[in-house]
Amino acid sequence: MKTLRDRVLEEALRNAVEHGGKAVAKAVLSKILGSEPALRQRVAEVKQVVEEVVEEVNSMDLGVQKRVLAEKFGGQEPMRRRDVGETRLPPPLPGAVEGKVVTRLPPEPSGYMHLGHALAGLINEHYARRYGGKLWLRFEDTNPRKARLEFYESFRKGYRWLGIEWDFEKNNSDDMESYYMYAERMIREGFLYPCFCSSEEMHRQRAQGIGCKHRGLVGEAGLETWEKALNRVYGEGEVSFRLVGEMSSPNTALRDPVMFRIVDHPHPLKGREYVVWPTYDFAAAVQDALCGVTHVLRSSEFAFRDELQNMIRGILGLSNPVYVEFSRFEFRGATTSKREIRSLIEEKVVSGWDDPRLSTIEAVKRRGILPQAIREFTLTYAGVTQAKKIFDWSLLHSINRKHLDPVARRLWFVASPVKLRLINHKRAEVEVPYHPSTNMGKRVVKAGETLYISGPDAENLGVGEVFRLKLLTNVKVVEKGAGEVVGEVVEGPPLKDGRIIQWVSEDNRRVKVIRYGPLFTEDGSVDRKSLWVEEGLAEAAVETVAFEEVVQFERYGFVRRDSPDELRFVYCHD
Template sequence: MSPCTLSFWDKNPPLAAVSITKLSALPLEIKSDPKGNKDTAHCLTFPSGDQFVGSSLILRYLARSAPPELNLYDAEALGATQIDYWIDYSVKNVAAGANFEAVCHGINDYLALRTFLVGYNLTVADIALWGQLQVGTMWLKVKAKTPHLSRWFDHVAALPECKSTVEELDLSARRKAIVAADGSADPKKGGGDTGSFDIGLPGAKMGQVVTRFPPEPSGYLHIGHAKAALLNQYFADMYQGKLLVRFDDTNPSKEKDEFVENILRDIADLGLKYEKLTHTSDYFPQLEDLGERLIKSGIMYADDTPVDLMREERMAKIESKCRGRSVEENLRIWQEMKKGSDEGLANAMRLKIDMKSENGCMRDPVTFRCNQTPHWRTGTKYKMYPTYDFACPFTDALEGVTHALRTSEYKDREEQFYWILKAQQKVWPGLPDVHIWDYSRLNFIYTLLSKRKLTWFVETKRVEGWNDPRMPTVQGILRRGLKIESLKEFILSQGASRNVTYQEWDKIWTINKKNIDPVCPRHTAIEAPDRVSVTLTNGPSELEVVTVLRHKKYPPAGKKSQLRLSKIWLDQADAQEIKEGEEVTLMDWGNMIVKKIHKREGSECISSIDAELFLEGDFKKTKWKLTWLAQVDELVELQLSDFDYLVTKRKLEDDDLFEDHVNNHTRHDRTAWGDSNMRTLQKGDIIQLERKGYFIVDEPLTKPGKPVVLFSIPDGRERKAFPGAPAQGDAKA
């Protein structure tokens, strides 16, 4: 087809039409009409000057121009007429108005027992309806009420062509513009699969909200940090404000360049769009100046009480003997702390707040302490460092942060944050206020999210490193096969709730399956141990090569070669299920009839099978659909790796010693042989092994004799322990 031009009004983008051209690889130029308005129809202009005006006509033309194998338009009269009906219905009825919700409920009922609108595969009818829903704002309010329509919508929206169309036409920005212009949707309500974000940020003004994500470079980011990062991004975007990223590098004993580099990598993977990147260490001079001002004001003092005794006195609400030191004495010791002298090392600076407070965080918290470990960024320039609790209010205010979001586990520190900020404002005029909003921490069953505990697993070699697929780090779960869009979808589905819950991992993996299943290529593998040789007496004596789609419902996944021969392999488990005389189906080939089953002497293990092809047989009538591979030298050696949780207790309590619940059997590797097409797989590719599940390539084929390593990707179904793994429970592994 010759290149055409599709023009449209900016607030009514042709999502369906553009998505179809992407699916079909059709040439198309899209152009927004600067003079357009709500009455401007989509217009497809041909090089000849001919035009098709109106969405229905354009969609029919594009679908009929698509490659026949896509089946976007039915060749039969009945199917084509049904598709025409849904195109017209979508364009005319699925639009904002009083009847919109009723229309959605009607379609929801229609889809209750259907995967697609027409027939058994995706057609232009599905894309037309998706485009109408996606472009409007009312769908966000109805989606949760229509589960069948929502399920169907998510499936179509997950197509890469549909996703990229939405991104290219900047629909998220367009919706914000519509919201700002006419208030047709409330941005605080979230949308799609998001949870509630109607939290009423105090003092929030459109265009003026500044949030921040302050990671400490003492480890890699885990999924809890990902929630914090994405929520801060979400609120910055919601209010058309800014996101700042600031490394909280106030403890040189725990910080490394490695952690900084990998946190930056994680931030990039999460797609954070921040205004600027800073470090608390950028403000060390100002923080020292601030400390001196607070000493002179009489509210900060030096204390050489031993750490253990200081802790006991705070618990008992007993004031330190050093609380009454003079300003002059405190300033003298302050200088010793800056030099890192013996006297300085023995002291810490504390604020005079309220040692009788019921809130332990208000009992004269420490603000500065000495540390002679070289700082990852400033080296040995400083010998004294501020605590996070002291530095955070100041750096937030200094950088113009309007809203500090943090987990509710720090709720008792909120009073301290505001008190310290007020004290700092008194001696540093002009510091603005900062509002705190707390949300629930992300907790998962059988999972530790403490950096200290995760560091223990790394240092004791229980895992390969911070990016091990058993670790709940961003890099770990991405390496395991979680797509970044699945992570984002899960996080936003949680909303900004303050309710503390323990999440099941099944939920996030179910979301991931929904995103990968429609597009990932299919391959075949036969497990190496006890594989069964099958002789097809009437099979091809010479090797036959047949080209098939890697994904029958998603042609863009490409094609692969299927090798057919009279000698094939079956899995031992499959061979155990079939009986002599039974007709079974060889997937993507045809049926065969089992003639004779041979077992090893003195064993139930099957060694070989004699069978004959019965290609005229009906695959719909067979009980077993079996995967198989021709017995050729081109098969690829595989290592299939399964993983279990690092701990055996579902929910660890505060008084539990996590070391008592460590799972000692967390990885199981098994060998297999894959089809020859797997030689071209690259690291990070996600595939489905037919009837075995989803896998991500961790190590591709690099040299003969070294297997391709595939990590299993959970699919959200009930997890079964692999061989050798202990049963789940509270007992020690």
């Protein structure tokens, strides 16, 4: 049964194809309500779904709309296949000077890399290379409680996997002495003061626009407290150092934010060498200037911080970059929030950072998504726009399929297998190519009187029906019982009509396929049953599939081998 969103998506795609690539929300809403009058009781909900889906559909080009319609809903026009690697370039970069552009990859090593990082990274790399500039990899690691060595490496591996090459690498934690120098200067000049308020009191002040009673502790008084903090006189939460900002500003980020705080926790790179750590805003503001970053390209959730970081640089006499914001990249039914992912892992809802229901790079690699597909998706369809986008996985899958089709071997597999016993069948050998159009070699499959077909195929067969076993023979069903179908070989040419059924011989191997659906339902709740294991039988040649290789189980879908020791696969897509 189709969900509301699926019904809306189908109608929006049809409307868009009919109107040259642009769906009209009012027309889609009218069609949905007209075809299902019961939905008129939920018009507000339906309208919201329509608006979201129409925005998503209109972000696709016409060719993609046609292909998704054809593949997902049986539309008549297939998508024009782009050449592999063909992209539609993002718009020019404002203020860019050839050879002078400097962008950055600024991950916080507090979790594993996810698709949001990948898409943002590809955009930053694209502009650096487009203008003959430079690209930094800079770890924002000034929260020692969150940073872990494995997370640094996750980003390095992830960016390399995507084909991103950076020119320079550094850690924000490498410049602690520079931060301290700037902090002392700001205290001396009256721009930074020590605050002894609790976090609750500080939150109240900032929410109400009330200045802190410690605001006057600048100059020598502030420096004395600063030295004590550096010498570990204070513990966590006892003192912080706040910017003298603008308490009346409508941008709450400017209301005397904390610039330095005490974090008494070992750092994965610096150990216990430091205890007073800069906050994200202070470190990022300084680093963008020190690295000579000309353009900050990032998701719009950070936009309210631009003014604060410019204020910090203004006080210190440092240059400001050009900001280019784009909407946060999200995929339906998944989350890119490291905090949410960490919580899901701790609650054992998912098995780890590489659970295939997640949007981490390790998860999408397990799903068989290729780096070139992510690159094409980013530069051609995601792009640089502030319009909120929640992408359906089917768009990325359609691009990935285009890249997999020419290179993935085909193998035979049947899910939920049922025995097929053939009467009057002579043992035969079938020569089967590994790919229908590319020369990848062949294998010989031996077929005796006992074969196996999939459970759904067996269930749909009727006694007396004649069908074709792929590349083998015609068969008439003479009997159906529990767990077995008995068929009689019918001599003659392949059937012109009638069904063609996939099969495997007795020389097979038992295989497990990890299947999954959206982790989050439409109402935002977690679907704890969204991952399951499907068992089946594959031909003996399945043992030649290498660990992490993607193949296509014919008439089933693309799968990726998930274990070097077991015949366990993860389903990719159809």
